[in-house]
Amino acid sequence: MxxxxxxxxxxxxxxxxxxxxxxxxxxxxxxxxxxxxxxxxxxxxxxxxxxxxxxxxxxxxxxxxxxxxxxxxxxxxxxxxxxxxxxxxxxxxxxxxxxxxxxxxxxxxxxxxxxxxxxxxxxxxxxxxxxxxxxxxxxxxxxxxxxxxxxxxxxxxxADNPSLPLTFPSLQSSSKPNGDSSSIFRVVPRVLRGVINTVLDFGTSILKKEDDLTPIRSANKGLEMAPRNTTTITFSLDTIKQIKSRLNVTINDVITGIIFYGSRMYMEEESSESRNANSSALVVFNTRNIGRYKSVNEMVKPNADKLWGNQFTLSHVPIPKFSNLGDSLNPLKFILKVHKTMERKKNSSAVYMTAGLIESVRKFRGAEVAAKLIQNTLKNSSIALSNLIGPVEQMALQNHPVKGFYFTVAGVPVSTGVAIVSYMGKLRVAITSEKGYIDADKFKSCVLKAFDMICKTTNAV
The missing domain is CATH 3.30.559.10 (Chloramphenicol acetyltransferase-like domain)
Structure with missing residues (x-):
């Protein structure tokens, strides 16, 4: 051409x-x-x-x-x-x-x-x-x-000083393993676990079965263009950090655990049969090996390693089940399950292998076949979840201060979408849900109830 x-x-x-x-x-x-x-x-x-x-x-x-x-x-x-x-x-x-x-x-x-x-x-x-x-x-x-x-x-x-740049928290985790991480007794088991995790995660991604039909997943045709309700919830980032510190997990673990716990509560309230349904979220992972955001000028420099564009991949994260009464009464145990899953995902290269597979399909069979692979992966899931780190300080445009902001992704073939962004000490969660199938207000209420339960239980620890 x-x-x-x-x-x-x-x-x-x-x-x-x-x-x-x-x-x-x-x-x-x-x-x-x-x-x-x-x-x-x-x-x-x-x-x-x-x-x-x-x-x-x-x-x-x-x-x-x-x-x-x-x-x-x-x-x-x-x-x-x-x-x-x-x-x-x-x-x-x-x-x-x-x-x-x-x-x-x-x-x-x-x-x-x-x-x-x-x-x-x-x-x-x-x-x-x-x-x-x-x-x-x-x-x-x-x-x-x-x-x-x-x-x-x-x-x-x-907004406070236009001459200063906006600042952001680090895009990379600051947690470090305890002790001498270079010890062969630590490195070898970790490498072996990483290999096993990669094989299992990649195999699960390729062979994953379709999620069960539940109150948060209709599997209706044409979900890409189905009418949506959009509701937002604002959480205090300081409160999320307190929970994070009490449980020794990450901020993403906490907010993901809140969303998952609220989702299970909603499913159970709508249909008791869905208590132990197989449900998963397709989580977006940024594949850039960087520690901070860059401006447009930095992203488009010849030596910028193509930072502009789309550099992400997708990974299935199972939504823990209320397998027994103890789990449903112990939301902290629920979050710790999410944490364990996410830690295992971090010690795995499956997301990069998945990205490589999609690219190989595109190269040898065309973009449409690759698109259908992504579409089927999304359609088999219950929730699409993505998150961004926003500025610490207040933004302004032409001296107009921005009070808050959030984002959503349209055209995704799932009944439930969740997009999270931090800004000025707050976490804004935008929930898009299939109109006529999901009760948006009730779903939001369940997520808020989950947050309240987790806060109270954490304070009781």
């Missing part, structure tokens, strides 16, 4: 994330403390998109049987900016419902392939959470969550 002037090949992941089988979209929702009527959206688009990477001013072209490529086009800004009109003079609670319906519609309406794959939606109505809301709709083929945070770093400033 000969590239025309200005064209560049689409990355392997970009080809199967924007295919006839898969089409994932990231919705980043930014909530502002002050009205956003005077935001310069044209300037935002230039700074965040057009100036950052040629992909934002290109369309994806290519027939199904040939490698796709990014073709530069002239960006018509007005086609990418949407400012919805809602009834005037209503309460914040009314606009909460309007925003929820708007986000649901955004999730099921695909981005046109005839123009660059992004949009900016400006919500100028006051809701319970914000004086104004900005929604960035980005096709996943443009990049993953790491890329999204890089865009924020490059476009937003610190």
């Amino acid at each position: 000969q590239l025309e002037e200005g064209e560049v090949p689409v990355s392997p992941s970009g080809q199967y994330l924007n295919s006839a089988t898969l089409s994932f979209t990231v919705l980043a929702v930014l909530e502002f403390e002050v009205p956003i009527d005077d935001l310069n959206i044209t300037r935002l688009i230039k700074d965040m998109f057009i100036s950052s990477n040629p992909r934002f001013s290109s369309i994806m072209v290519g027939e199904n049987n040939e490698a796709k490529r990014w073709k530069p086009v002239q960006v018509q800004v007005e086609n990418h900016v949407k400012t919805p009109k809602f009834p005037q003079g209503k309460s914040p609670e009314f606009y909460d419902r309007c925003l929820e319906e708007y986000i649901s519609d955004l999730a099921i309406n695909p981005l046109p392939q005839t123009r660059p794959l992004w949009e900016v939606h400006v919500i100028k109505y006051e809701t319970s959470n914000a004086a104004g809301t900005l929604i960035l709709k980005l096709h996943h083929a443009l990049g993953d969550g790491y890329t999204l945070i890089g865009l924020l770093i490059s476009t937003f400033q610190r």
